[in-house]
Amino acid sequence: MSDEPSLxxxxxxxxxxxxxxxxxxxxDGRTGWGQLSTYHSDLTAQxxxxxIAPWALGRGTDALEALMVEIPEREHKFPGSYLRRAxxxxxxxxxxxxxxxxxxxxxxxxxxxxxxxxxxxxxMRRDITPEDEARRLADLIERDGFDAVKFRVGAECGHxxxxxxxxxxxxxxxxxxTLGDGIALLVDANSGFSPARAIKVGHMLESHGVEHFEEPxxxxxxxxxxxxxxxxxxxxxxxxxxxxxxxxxxxxDMRAMDIIQPDVLYLGGMHRTMQVARMGAxxxxxxxxxxxxxxxxxxxxxxxxxxxxxxxxxxxxSIEGPDYYPWxxxxxxxxxxxxxxxxxxxxDRPGWGVEIAPEWLAKSTYQVSExx
Numbered sequence: 123m124s125d126e127p128s129l130x131x132x133x134x135x136x137x138x139x140x141x142x143x144x145x146x147x148x149x150d151g152r153t154g155w156g157q158l159s160t161y162h163s164d165l166t167a168q169x170x171x172x173x174i175a176p177w178a179l180g181r182g183t184d185a186l187e188a189l190m191v192e193i194p195e196r197e198h199k200f201p202g203s204y205l206r207r208a209x210x211x212x213x214x215x216x217x218x219x220x221x222x223x224x225x226x227x228x229x230x231x232x233x234x235x236x237x238x239x240x241x242x243x244x245x246m247r248r249d250i251t252p253e254d255e256a257r258r259l260a261d262l263i264e265r266d267g268f269d270a271v272k273f274r275v276g277a278e279c280g281h282x283x284x285x286x287x288x289x290x291x292x293x294x295x296x297x298x299x300t301l302g303d304g305i306a307l308l309v310d311a312n313s314g315f316s317p318a319r320a321i322k323v324g325h326m327l328e329s330h331g332v333e334h335f336e337e338p339x340x341x342x343x344x345x346x347x348x349x350x351x352x353x354x355x356x357x358x359x360x361x362x363x364x365x366x367x368x369x370x371x372x373x374x375d376m377r378a379m380d381i382i383q384p385d386v387l388y389l390g391g392m393h394r395t396m397q398v399a400r401m402g403a404x405x406x407x408x409x410x411x412x413x414x415x416x417x418x419x420x421x422x423x424x425x426x427x428x429x430x431x432x433x434x435x436x437x438x439x440s441i442e443g444p445d446y447y448p449w450x451x452x453x454x455x456x457x458x459x460x461x462x463x464x465x466x467x468x469x470d471r472p473g474w475g476v477e478i479a480p481e482w483l484a485k486s487t488y489q490v491s492e493x494x
Contacts, residue, residue: 126149127148127149127150127152128148128149128150128182128183128184128223129148129149129180129181129182129494130146130147130148130178130179130180130181130182130183130493131147131148131149131179131180131492131493131494132145132146132147132179132490132491132492132493133145133146133147133170133171133174133175133178133179133212133215133490133491133492134147134488134489134490134491135158135167135170135171135211135488135489135490136478136482136483136486136487136488137158137163137164137166137167137486137487137489138163138164138449138485138486138487139162139163139164139449140160140161140163140449140450141157141158141160141163141417141449141450141453142157142158142163142164142166142167142170142211142486143155143156143157143158143211143418143478143483143486144156144157144158144170144211144212144214144215145215146183146212146215146216146218146219148183148219152219152222152223153219153222154183154215154216154217154218154219154220154221154222154473155214155215155218155418155473155474155476155477155478156210156211156212156213156214156215156216156217156218156391156418157210157211157214157387157417157418157419157422158170158207158208158210158211158387159206159207159208159210159385159387159388159419160387160415160417160419164487165204166204166207166208166211167208167487167489169204169205169207169208170208170211170212171489171491173193173197173200173205173208174193174205174208174209174211174212175212175491176491177189177192177193177196178193178212179491179492179493179494180493180494183216183219183220183223186212186213186216186217186220186393187393189212190209190213190390190391190393190394193205193209193212194206194209194390201366202365203365203388205390206365206388206389206390206394207365207387207388207390209390209391209394210386210387210388210389210390210391211391212391213390213391213392213393213394214386214387214391214392214418214422214474217231217391217392217473217474218473218474219473220473221472221473221474222472222473224472225472226470226472227425227468227469227470227471227472227473227474227475228392228422228425228473228474229424229425229426229428229429229468230470232392232396232425232426232429232430233429234425234428234429234430234468235428236428236467236468236469236470237428237467237468238465238466238467238468239424239427239428239436239437239465239466239467239468240269240270240435240436240437240464240465241268241270241436241437241438241439241461241464241465241466242268242270242271242272242306242308242436242437242438242439243259243262243263243266243268243270243271243272243439243441244271244272244414244438244439244440244441245258245259245271245272245273245274245441245442246274246414246440246441246442246446247274247442247446248274248277248278248285248289249285252289252292252293252296252297253296255273255293255296255297256293256296256297256299256300256301257300258441259271259273259297259300259301259441260300260301262441263301263305266461266462266463266464267461267462267463267464267465268305268461268464269304269305269306269464270305270306270307270308270435270436270464271297271301271305271306271307271308272307272308272309272310272334272336272438273293273297273307273308273309273310274309274310274311274312275289275290275293275294275309275310275311275314275323276290276311276312276314276315276323277312277314278312278313278314279312279313279314279340280312280313280314280315281314281316282314282315282316282319284314290323291326294307294309294326294327294330294332295330298330298331303331306333306334306435306436307330307331307332307333307334308332308333308334308336309327309332309334309335309336310336310337311323311335311336311337311338311339312336312337313337313339313340313341314337314338315338315339316339316346317339317346317349317350317353320335320338320339320346320350321349321350321353321354323335323338324338324350324353324354324356324358325354327356328354328355328356332356333356333357334356334357334359334381334410335350335354335356335357335358335359336358336359336360336383337359337360337362338350338358338360341360341361341362341363341364342363344372344373344376344378345376345378347360347373347378347379348376348377348378348379351377351378351379351380352377357380357381358379358380358381359379359380359381359382359383359410360373360378360379360381360382360383361373361379361382361383361384361398361412362383362384362385362388362411362412363385363388364384364388364389365388365389365390367394367397367398370382370384370398370401371401374401374402374405374407375405377405379407380407381407381408381409381410381434382398382399382401382402382407382408382409382410383409383410383411383412384398384399384409384411384412385411385412385413385419386411386413386419386422386423386426387419387422388412392422392425392426395411395426396426396429396430399426399430399432402432403430403431403432406432407432408432408433408434408435409427409430409432409433409434410433410434410435410436410438411423411426411427411438412438413437413438413440414438414440415440415442415447415450416440416447416450416453416459417450417453418453418474418476420437420438420439420440420459420466421458421459421474421475421476422474423437423438424437424466424468425468425474428468437466439459439461439466452479452481452482453478453479453482454476454477454478454479455476455477455478455479455480456476456477458474458475458476
C-alpha cells in the first residue's frame with residue numbers, strides 16, 4: 123500500500139488551445155510538473171479531468187505503472203488518441219515528482235544519466251523553396267554545429283500530389299549540393315505517397331545519400347510502409363501517430379519500418395514509451411522518437427534517449443521559431459533547450475529540471491480536480 127505522504131490529492135491543468143501543463147500534488151505538499159499533448163490541449167484538459175483524474179486521485183505516486191494499465195481498461199470504451207494524450211499529463215507529472223523526491227533527473231530513474239545528445243535540425247515547413255530551405259539549414263549548421271538535418275518532401279497526406287509540382291525532385295539535390303556530403307540528410311513525407319511513388323522517391327533519396335525516410339505512406343496502413351521498407355536500402359521510419367500498444371506490437375512484428383518513432387505525449391507518457399522502446403530493442407530496431415516542438419516533449423525525449431539501449435542516432439530538434447510556433451514562446455522560466463556543437467544536454471537537475479513560467483500560467487485556463 124502507498125505511503126500516505128505520496129497519495130495524490132490534487133491534479134491541476136493550465137491550458138490554452140495549443141499546450142497544457144499538469145501539476146500533481148501529494149498529501150505531503152510535494153509537486154511535479156508534466157504536460158498534456160500539444161494541439162487542442164484545452165480539449166485534452168477536459169478529458170484529463172473527466173477520465174484520468176478520478177482514477178488517480180487517492181492513489182500513490184508509486185502506483186504510476188499500475189495506473190497506466192488500469193486507466194485505459196477503466197475507460198475501455200475510449201481507445202483513441204485523446205485519452206492517451208491526457209494520460210501523458212499524469213505520467214509525466216508523476217515522473218517529475220519522483221525525480222524531485224529522489225533528487226535525480228528523470229533519466230537516472232529510467233536507468234540513464236545526464237549528458238549530451240546528438241541532435242538533428244528538424245524543419246517543419248513545406249511553404250519554402252528548396253533554395254531558401256537550403257540556405258537556412260546551412261546557416262544553422264554554421265551557427266549551432268548540426269551535422270544532421272531533416273526537411274519535408276511530398277505533401278501531408280498528399281495522395282502523390284506534391285506541395286507544388288516538382289518540389290520533391292528539386293529540394294533533395296539542392297539540399298545535398300548546398301550542405302555537402304558531410305551532413306546526414308533525413309526527409310519526412312508525412313503520409314504523402316502511395317507505395318509505388320514512395321519507392322520511386324526512395325531510390326532518388328538513396329542516390330543523394332539520404333539515410334532516413336519518414337512516414338512515406340499513410341501511417342495507418344502498415345502494409346504499405348512495410349512494402350516500401352522492403353524495397354529500399356535506406357531506413358524507413360514511422361510510428362509517431364500510433365498510441366495503441368497492440369498496434370505497435372503488430373507493426374514491429376511485421377517490420378513495417380526500420381526505425382520506430384513513438385511520441386511521448388501522443389502515446390501516453392514515459393512508461394508506455396519505454397514499453398514501445400523495449401519492443402523495438404527486442405526486434406533490433408533503433409528508437410528515434412518524434413518530438414516536433416519545443417514544449418516539454420523534447421525534454422521528455424532527451425531524458426528517454428539517455429536511458430534506452432536502442433536510442434537512435436540523434437534527437438529531433440525543431441528549428442521553428444515564433445513565426446511558425448508562436449504558442450511555444452515564453453513557456454519556461456529558463457529555456458531548457460540549447461544546441462552547442464550540434465548537441466543538446468540533459469542536465470542533472472532533479473525531475474525534468476524545468477520551471478513553468480508564472481506569467482504563462484497566469485494567462486492560461488485553470489482547472490483542478492481534488493481528492494481525499
